[in-house]
Amino acid sequence: MAKVSVRFYRIKNKLKEKTLGLGPVDDDDISFDDDLMAKATAALEEMAEDYPDWVGALIQQLSDVHRRCVDTPEQRFQHFEQLHAIAHDMRGQGGTFGYPLISNFSDGLYDFTGTKAATTDKNVEIIKAHIDAMRVVIKSRISGDGGDIGKQLKDGLEAAIKKYT
Secondary structure: OOOOOOOOOOOOOHHHHHHHHOOOOHHHHHHOHHHHHHHHHHHHHHHHHHHHHHHHHHHHHHHHHHHHHOHHHHHHHHHHHHHHHHHHHHHHHHOOHHHHHHHHHHHHHHHHOOOOOOHHHHHHHHHHHHHHHHHHHOOOOOHHHHHHHHHHHHHHHHHHHHHHH
């Protein structure tokens, strides 16, 4: 066997310097404009108020595509792609706006609609369970982890998954 020589290079991470446009920076030297932070926080809070309406429209889209999965099983692969794309968009949004259950359920839906997912009637039922759970969260304005109701929703979804897999 031939002798192999390996070199390992440690490259300094200069991302902080590049983003701030400065030379070497010490973490203690970083500060943010308080007015700018207040404006950003206010904008995020305003978006959070609108989030239930906004995500409600996405949940309705999911429901419409799910209905097409039931009505046209021969086209399920395309419908699963649509569901997968919508779920992908929703995964990160819920936690940002105070609805981590939406992110949790969207993440599960994303997994069940991936390219390797089976397009069986059982998976279509699991998709419906995810959509129903999201609908309850938004209609009931269940923010945070949802407490006991959130746990019941998660448990119910897990039971549906076990039933159909």
